Amino acid sequence: MLRAMRVVWEALLIMLLAIFSKGTGTKSDGTISISSSHCLxxxxxxxxxxxxxxRTVPTQCWHYIENYMLRGQYDRDLDLxxxxxFAYLNDIPLSNDGMDAWILDVDDTCISNLFYYNGKRFGCDPYDPVGFKAWALRGGCPAIPAVLGLFTKLVETGFKVFLVTGRDDETLAQATRDNLHNQGFIGYERLILRTQAYKGQSAVLYKSEIRKQLEGEGYRIWGNVGDQWSxxxxxxxxxxxxxxxxxxxxxx
Amino acid sequence: MLRAMRVVWEALLIMLLAIFSKGTGTKSDGTISISSSHCLxxxxxxxxxxxxxxRTVPTQCWHYIENYMLRGQYDRDLDLxxxxxFAYLNDIPLSNDGMDAWILDVDDTCISNLFYYNGKRFGCDPYDPVGFKAWALRGGCPAIPAVLGLFTKLVETGFKVFLVTGRDDETLAQATRDNLHNQGFIGYERLILRTQAYKGQSAVLYKSEIRKQLEGEGYRIWGNVGDQWSxxxxxxxxxxxxxxxxxxxxxx
Structure with a gap:
């Protein structure tokens, strides 16, 4: 009897520990802790x-963002x-003049820098241009599978897909092209990187200019997908x- | 001994129930349930x-949204x-020509319809124009305290505050005016409701038109706050x- 009681007691203790020991976790009443709810x-x-x-993720949100990126919610948010x-895409009345276009950003839209940011405390460390360039030159960013699925569908459907990135044309063009290729981004119309002319310009201005040029060439931009408001x-x-x-x- | 064991057993049962019975709740490992994470x-x-x-909140998210609105996260999101x-406001270089303007939406920006939507399953029921009109005519929407604080600060600082709402001018002007007044929204420059000329127009077009007119009068719109993307x-x-x-x- 004593033994049975000890088993129950230990189970109770383990549960209590599991519930109340996490600084960034959730509480048994269904609410989340102060730190976690602030980061949300x-x-x-x-x-x-x-x-x-x-410029940086608030330090108190380091593990919250780590959890968010690695434990499923980021993937669920992306999937939704x-x-x-896809729902929007299915209703687009495509013409057959070859001028139906779609724009995708590259970093953290087509391919992921999650591994890199893992080493930068998920954004709690400030931007490190040298470190990021070295990472990008390796050409090892994995595809974001859901976006690769979209890309493939767009190309198959007949859209002209333009990949528009703020990455430097001079230094990163080949590595970016290779990286996209080794991740399955094949069949896009053009990869557009930031040339000398746009250096120092804000991403909003640079990308607006590129899109304006595409419209000038006669393209109809149906969709524009990116991870940045810029x-x-x-x-x-x-x-x-x-x-x-x-x-x-x-x-x- | 048996009695003591039953006490422990019951405590364990209650905890198990508390943790696992909630469709919209959280689990002991710090993750949230499938339904809850989808609604997030x-x-x-x-x-x-x-x-x-x-048109409606997904029915599976009814209690999630109820929790969100009533249990603190909505307030925290709003406060952030x-x-x-306020940080933006403090950096605005005000002139003294009386033309510095700010625009606030009314419903669920200045005053809250939470009580009304409580009776509409927090948005799981479709829009009910008759019901909403009856509610608005009562003039009993409470102020959203954080926004009332902003409003007061704006008026004190010397901004001309324009309250721009899609509510019908013909039927709801007086009730809206009274409601704003009884909730402390005193000292605004103008309350602009939707007149006959804008009936049937989308909120984006109607509100754009109003803002264009204000700019035409010479106002500089520094800030524009609303709960709707429109x-x-x-x-x-x-x-x-x-x-x-x-x-x-x-x-x-």
Whole structure:
């Protein structure tokens, strides 16, 4: 009897520990802890473009963002946006003049820098241009599978897909091209990197300019997908924009 | 001994029930349940304008949204946006020509319809124009305290505050005016309701038109705050927009 009671007691203790020991976790009444709920507010404010020009993830949110990126919620958030994109896509009246276009950003839209940011405390460390360049030159960013699925569908459907990135044309063109290729991004119309002419310009201005040029060439931009608000603001935005989640960094 | 064991056993049972019985709750390992995490993705997608034109909250998210609105996270999300607004506000170089303007939406920006939506399953029921009109005519919407604080600060600082609402001018002007007054919204420059000329127009077009007119009068719109993306898209948006959370309904 004593033994049976000890088993029950130990089970109870383990559960209590599991529930109450986590600083960034959740509590048994279904609410989340103060730190976690604050970081959730911060993430929401970032995704809805209310917090702008931020340089680092608040340090208190390091493990919250780590959990978010690695434990499923990022993937679920991404999947829901992709569902919306597919629903929209299916209703587009495609012409057969070859001028139906779609724009995708590259970093953390087509291919992921999650491994890199893992080493940067998921964005709690400030932007490190040298470190990022070295990472990008390795050409080892994995595809974001849901977006690769979208890309493939777009190409198969007959869209001209333009990959527009703020990466430096001079130094990163070949590595980026190789990386996209080794991850299955094959069949796009053009990969557009930032040339000398756009150096120092904000991403909003640079990408607006590129989209304006594409429209000038006669393309109809049906969709525009990026993980940064700077991909989705400015001019010639396209018929519809979609914001993919990214709570790790902000590109002005 | 048997009695003591029963006490422990019952405690264990109660905890198990508390943890695992909630469809929308959280689990002991710190993750949230499938339903809850899906509704979190949905809410994020709504707030980042990825889900558009939705007519009702997904029924599976009823209690999730109820919890969100009533148990603190909505207030925390709102407070974080308000902090951003105040930080922005403090850096505005005010002139003394009396033309510095700020725009606030009314419903679920200045005053809350939470009590009403409580009776509409927090948005799982479809929009009920007759019911909403009856509710609005009662003039009993409580102020959203954080936004009343912003309003008061704006008026004190010398901004001309324009309250711009899609509510019908003919039938709801007096009730809205009274409601705002009884909740402390005193000292605004103008309350602008939807007149006959704008009936049937989308909120984006109607509100763009109003803002254009204000700019035509010479006002500089520094800030524009609303709970709907239709408050914050279109023309003459103002120098900066802020999206307040609202997962209960979508105004096209």
């Amino acid at each position: 507010s911060w993430r929401l404010a970032v995704e809805s473009n209310n917090v702008r020009g931020w 946006v992709l569902q919306q994109i 991909d989705l603001l400015g001019d010639s935005l396209g018929n519809r924009t979609f914001k993919l989640p990214n709570p790790m960094y902000f590109v002005p | 993705s949905w809410r994020l997608a709504v707030e980042s304008n990825n889900v558009r034109g939705w 946006v308000l902090q951003q607004i 408050d914050l898209l279109g023309d003459s948006l103002g120098n900066r927009t802020f999206k307040l959370p609202n997962p209960m309904y979508f105004v096209p």
